[in-house]
Amino acid sequence: MASPQIHMIITGAAGGIAAATLDKITAQYDGHLGLLDINTEGLNEMAQKYTRDGLKITPYSTDLRDHKATSDAIHSFGEEAGGIDILFANAGIMTAPGPFEVTSLDAIERSIDLNFGAVARCTHAAWPYLEKASGSVIVNASGAGLKPLASDVIYSSSKAAAIMFTKSSALRTKETGICFNAICPGVVDTPILNDSRTGEWRDEVHFFTQHFELIQPEEIADALLNLIVDTSANGEIIEIINRRKT
Ligand SMILES: NC(=O)c1ccc[n+]([C@@H]2O[C@H](COP(=O)([O-])OP(=O)(O)OC[C@H]3O[C@@H](n4cnc5c(N)ncnc54)[C@H](O)[C@@H]3O)[C@@H](O)[C@H]2O)c1
Secondary structure, X not given: OOOOEEEEXXXXXXXXHHHHHHHHHHHHOEEEEEEEEOOHHHHHHHHHHHOEOOEEXXXXXXXXXXXXXXXXXXXXXXXXXXXXXXXXEOOOOOOOOOOHHHOOHXXXXXXXXXHHHHHHHHHHHHHHHHHHHOOEEEEEOOHHHOOOOHHHHHHHHHHHHHHHHHHHHHOOHHHHOOEEEXXXXXXXXXXXXXXXXXXXXXXXXXXXXXXXXXXXXXXHHHHHHHHHHOOOOOOOEEEEOOOEOO
């Protein structure tokens, strides 16, 4: 039997959660994937690894903070693929080690612009294609957007904004035909934690892993796949929490 078709954009596609997602999506779907990331080398590796008969992968080396480059990449994919069913707005970064008051304004702006701004911009660029396909936007937010995180208040706040963007947009689904859902993972074992193993975060992550299991990226990929399969899901904010060590 032929595999179902998918036309999907994944941002932050060279990262840890994206890799687990690509493992699962490429095993189950044919179609066309558009991968966006600032890490050109990582992106090309992903494209090479997962391209196969029936599944085309186009990498777009893009800084998602660059408005025009982001919109050009998404339009180019939408035209080449003949549509977009799913936008997985996954790219995100921690802000900087150290408390808010000593964090540079550049780092603050970068974090807000990626964790929230890029979610809105990618959705805006993909909108005509998503509307035509009655597609869906799945935001990879964070548990830190639901509960406050003192050690990175900008990360926490920008993820909260991404969650509210999802919830607010989901209220318009009857009018737009586009579904909006978000996944809110706890602490996941991916390269993002390497950033946090400096300064305050390193101590925080170390303390955390003494008491809690890290979530594996495959769990996030499973949650994403469930949202893709359940086409009626809308306005869902799926929290994935760390299990306490026994
Ligand atoms: N790992 C965790 O503990 C955790 C927990 C909750 C939420 N999240 C969220 O999950 C998402 C994926 O994170 P991950 O854990 O896979 O981290 P990761 O660091 O492995 O992946 C993030 C990807 O985003 C890319 N990126 C960074 N800045 C970019 C930019 N300006 N333009 C384009 N791409 C850029 C990076 O190159 C990287 O490939 C993020 O939004 C993160 O906030 C992660």
